[in-house]
Amino acid sequence: MSGMSKIVKTISSIAFPFVMIYGLYIIAHGHLTPGGGFQGGAIVASGAAMILVSYGSVWTMGKVKEKKLSILESTGAIVFIGTAILGLLFAGVFFNNFLFDSNLIFNIVPVKGSTVGILNSAGTLPIMNFAVGLKVVAGLFAIVLVMAYATTKMGGGKK
Amino acid sequence: MNDILSILINHSPALIVAVPLFGAFLTPLVGMINDKIRNIFVIFITLLTGFFTVILVNEVFTNGIKTYCFGAENPSVNPVVRIFFEIDGMSAFMALIAVILPIVAVIYSWGFAKEETGQSKYYTLILLMTAGILGMVLTGDMFNFFVFLEITSISSAALVAFWTNKKNSVQAAFKYIVISSIGALMVLFAVAIFYGQYNALNMAVIANNIGFGFLDKIALVVLIAALTMKAAIAPMHMWLPDAYSGAPSPVTVVIVGTTLASLYGVFRVVFTIYGKQFLTILRSFGDFAVTPSLLIGVFIVVLAVLTIVIGVFMALKSNDFKRMIGYAAVAEIGYMILAVGSAISTYFIPTGTTTVTMAEHGKMALTGGIFHMINDALDIGLLFLVAGAVYYATKETSLNKLGGLSRKMKYTTVFFLIGLFAVSGLPPMNGFASKLIIYQSTYQVNPILAIVAILCSIMLLAVFVKVFHSAFLGPEISSTKNVKEVPKSMLIAMGILAALIIFFGLFPEFVITNIVEPAKNALLNSSEYISAILGGV
Amino acid sequence: MMTFNIPYIAVIGLILVGLIAVVFKRNLIKIVIGITLIESGVNLFLITLGYRENSIAPIYTSSPGGLMSLPVPQALTLTSIVIGVAVLALMISFIVHIYRHYNTLDASKIRGDEE
């Protein structure tokens, strides 16, 4: 898949940062508002897919290596399970929300429950959201990238 | 020291699933250092999982059902909404099967997959599959079961297509994922029905509240059909020879575990979830009462006979080594459900209409069926490893192009003979004891069943004698002239399975009393499973 | 009363259409579309089970109060959608490989070596 016209390239370049910010916002506020790791990750990945479509898979493959994406994906999964295992180590139950009610990160004990504007009110949940987000971004983008690249290599099938 | 051990035992249900998952995602990172370190790491992870499984199984067999609640310090508050792992005898038994196979497969892969590209992903998927199977058998939550089922199907389908340059593998993988995803979606449909009916996803809670109304019947039908399809019961078995023959051999060994885990799902649904409604009289003709247990039992027995016959007949005609073992695996699954089906239809009968001896025969059939599950995993696993060794040495699975291998591959031939004896139920291998129990108990239910089972077992022997003759015996032919014995790691893996087969065959009583009996009792006493969560409701 | 049943009828319809597509269509892509239809049907079923009459979305932040629909089925649906994405990607990539080997997408021609 080669790139599209200049108009498409410019517009998608302009839109790209906004899509990224929006997706990251959805991930970061996953415990406060609807959304979370998967939804935000899907938004970020679709933003990246937009770049992929407008600039073509060969160009994108030159910029982003599939191997690095798989490392990112592994990291996301490791952080997720690692947080769950830390719950086992610190609080004695797998998946325990051991950061909840503690002043470990921001040095203040937050109010219980979901409160507008207080990001650290959910303990380990934001960490897990970010881990899932990382995994989803890397995974979805790797899928789209590899498939787009594979179809260019195929050249419409051998005859 | 004892403290640490008791903490580990307490947390082993979570760790059994967490360790392979963690290892799976760490594998690509470790793989960037060095292939050898990565292989050692993967073997270490499977062995660690095995260690946790063994201490958990020991705990369950001595102290009864163990429950583990995720993410809550105080699970006794409102247990209905929490996510539980619940391990009774049957789960523990299945966990043993599910953990032996990956250990063997990983050791075997060291030699087998040495030349392949993308080994890190291969090991990642094997570990993911292990985590999925173990999750399936340990979980006490219907939705969790669905999730682990999907994890298992996705990773195993990806592994079936590991040799993407072979068209046989890719088409088999596509068929497998279509079948798996439809099966899993149907399971999800049934889970949704349960959730709508009983507002719960926990198996124990559902089992406690289960009725036998219209929606329950739909859920039962959908669950049985979907899970028996995943367990490859005829006539829904056709994906199995495809997938088993398309996958690399060590992968096939682990996929045997997924098939058995789906069979475990059938048992869990039928025995535990619907256990309370087994004796509801749907309709009675004079003295003869039709109960759900009778319907399910007879249905399963009919399918079982079909499975055995089709599996054996197709295996006899097949000329591809792996495909043939695939059909033999279908027949072996038939033996298990033949025993279990006759157990359901004879043991669960309204009081007064049954004789005590009949119930005893039903119990015995169940023992045989469950014992045969672990035997099947070992036999079929060993045979697939032998087929993989033959493929590794000759790059050929078609039996027409093989011959005279025993001259070059002495150890592999011995392992094949052990597998042959085991799968056709000859003493002193493990298949003998379980098949003897199955013949004897099904004879009491209906002599025709036992006759079919024995005849098909003889044919199974004939099937593998054909393999032995055409691949291992005979003169040294030109295509197998430069064959060498396979690497040590593959021999070690085959040796582990062969040793287990001989041990199980020589000392069946020891195995039955220590491993099989608890599993059987767990299936028969669904009330214990329920009260472990709900506290004696 | 009929209006409450419309989603359930749609569920049955979607699942049936999906099964028909899988069984009777010969193009592999259409088979995959059939599977996604079944999946949408099941997801719709789950979501419908969680809905309560006149309820609001289950968001506690500055909620106006009142009846909320059940969040659990929504979480289940989300999980099922995530799994669906993975399965879909896997199936599509298998189809790419199958097309490479067979040069066709006709399901009746996609056979193994010995069948």
Add this chain to the structure above:
Amino acid sequence: MLDQIISTFETGSGFWNPLVWLTALVIAFLIIYIVRGFGKREYKKGTDQTQAFLSGNPEYEKDKMHVKANNVYWGFTESLKSVYNFFGKMHTGNVSDYVLWFVIIMGILFLIFGVI
């Protein structure tokens, strides 16, 4: 522990004891050894003694002498041709048919539970 391991396994109509079996195996091997002792002692490898005797005809090359898997049990498959044709038709290798069987089984189960 040890006596637990070697305990007898009884099914009601038969039993299995590892010690009994091992004794039987040893006795069988003894008999085989004795029978083997009756054999001719003049057998030597590498001489004409080891050649296959095909009524005086020369031996074919090794590849042709081996009976291929395709030909094993030819009589069995030939006589049960109708059965095999039926089973062969069942295994179409088409994924739609696999799902069709699933739908059929589900339908049968629905009928069973719906009617009764």
